Amino acid sequence: MNEHLQSVVRYLEENRLKLVTAESCTAGMIASALADIPGCGSWLECAFVTYSPQAKISCLGVKAETIETYNLTSENVAREMAEGALRISRANVALSDTGVAGPDAGDGGIPAGTICFAWSFQIDDRITTFSETRRFQGDRNEVRRAGSEYALSRVWHYHNEMLQKKSAP
Known part of the structure; x- marks a missing residue:
């Protein structure tokens, strides 16, 4: 296991986070990378791969x-994907992505390599969601790999931001 992934796993364990993924562009790469790690069942709840619009709507509750x-x-779709995954799982953190891996541009001329991400955290009945858009270079699979790594690398950042917001007056 690479050092980066190891630090993410350690963070999930130390903060008692149970993760659900809702992947489109990365098509399960995030969950697969996590599932390679022995003991992953203690912090990986489940994973959704919802590639089509219909799957996003019927499986995760994204609004048409x-x-x-x-x-x-x-980011709007990524946010609804993450929040939907949280609602239908026992996880307390959800990570989602939707984008255009390439090689061609997507609908509306969105450039290849563009991925929208969302991270949702649930404490009690309150859900806090963060989102961002990034563009990655490379061929289709390089974009998917980079997106997977990036999504995981931001879990600690947004979890800490959510904790700071929660403790602010």
Whole structure:
């Protein structure tokens, strides 16, 4: 296991985080990387791969209007994917992605390599969600790999940001 992944796993364990993934562009790469680690069942709840718009709607509760209004490759869709995955699992953190791996541009001329991410955290009945968009270089699989690594690398950052917001007056 690489050092980066090891630090993410250690963070999940130390903070008693149970993760669900809702992947589109990365098509399960995030969950697969985590599942390679012995003992992953203690912090990996489940994983959804929802590639089509219909799967995002029926499996995760993404609203058709959100897809129509903002496009499949949007932070709005990524946010609804993460929040939907949290609602239907026993996890307390969800990580989602939707994007255009390439080689061609996506609907609306979105450049290849563009991935929208969301990280949702649940404490009691309150869900806090963060999102961002990044563009990665390389061929289709290099983009997917880079996106997977990036998504995992930001869990600690957004978890800490959520904890700071929670403790602010």
